[in-house]
Amino acid sequence: NAGVTQTPKFQVLKTGQSMTLQCAQDMNHNSMYWYRQDPGMGLRLIYYSASEGTTDKGEVPNGYNVSRLNKREFSLRLESAAPSQTSVYFCASRKETGGGGYTFGSGTRLTVV
Amino acid sequence: EDQVTQSPEALRLQEGESSSLNCSYTVSGLRGLFWYRQDPGKGPEFLFTLYSAGEEKEKERLKATLTKKESFLHITAPKPEDSATYLCAVWNSGYSTLTFGKGTMLLVSP
Numbered sequence: 001n002a003g004v005t006q007t008p009k010f011q012v013l014k015t016g017q018s019m020t021l022q023c024a025q026d027m028n029h030n031s032m033y034w035y036r037q038d039p040g041m042g043l044r045l046i047y048y049s050a051s052e053g054t055t056d057k058g059e060v061p062n063g064y065n066v067s068r069l070n071k072r073e074f075s076l077r078l079e080s081a082a083p084s085q086t087s088v089y090f091c092a093s094r095k096e097t098g099g100g101g102y103t104f105g106s107g108t109r110l111t112v113v
Numbered sequence: 114e115d116q117v118t119q120s121p122e123a124l125r126l127q128e129g130e131s132s133s134l135n136c137s138y139t140v141s142g143l144r145g146l147f148w149y150r151q152d153p154g155k156g157p158e159f160l161f162t163l164y165s166a167g168e169e170k171e172k173e174r175l176k177a178t179l180t181k182k183e184s185f186l187h188i189t190a191p192k193p194e195d196s197a198t199y200l201c202a203v204w205n206s207g208y209s210t211l212t213f214g215k216g217t218m219l220l221v222s223p
Binding site (some may be wrong): 040103 | 145147155
């Protein structure tokens with residue numbers, strides 16, 4: 001199983017540009033999540049989707065939008081990138097039933113200049 | 114608001130020198146506590162889930178324990194390949210998301 005796949009792995013954007021980070025899972029998990037990880041700040045939740053067709057804001061949603069395209073895919077969009085959005089972005093999924101932990105992707109390292 | 118505090122922020126050990134990492138938490142209704150390992154440039158990798166005070170889980174040189182206020186990750190006779198950042202997270206019974214601590218960076222020298 002591939003688990004959780006994120007694309008791209010690296011990206012450099014100019015301020016004001018837009019882009020979409022892609023995430024797909026093949027484990028038939030119901031819940032999917034987007035986190036950002038910054039030095040000294042830990043993992044912070046941006047948005048999540050508890051099930052197909054639903055999305056909710058997390059701790060740091062400003063400047064981002066999400067789409068739960070289907071059960072497998074959950075994308076994160078930056079409409080107008082800012083240097084403060086330079087970070088490593090992780091997508092995760094979770095079965096939910098049984099309370100298991102997250103399965104994380106390998107991350108997207110984004111630099112906004 | 115749920116809070117998770119990990120200590121120390123960084124820990125350097127000699128190979129074979131056992132120690133413990135701490136995760137203290139404040140949560141209104143703990144449904145589960147999770148430990149993850151993260152290697153540089155990679156996503157966190159799931160290690161353990163603990164659900165109730167008194168529970169213990171083991172995997173190779175790692176042993177996780179849980180009380181009503183904190184969890185410990187004990188590392189027995191560590192090896193250089195145990196070097197990583199260890200993350201702790203709590204699951205609040207009222208939410209479907211996890212709250213993470215900032216992690217402990219462990220370096221084991223040969």
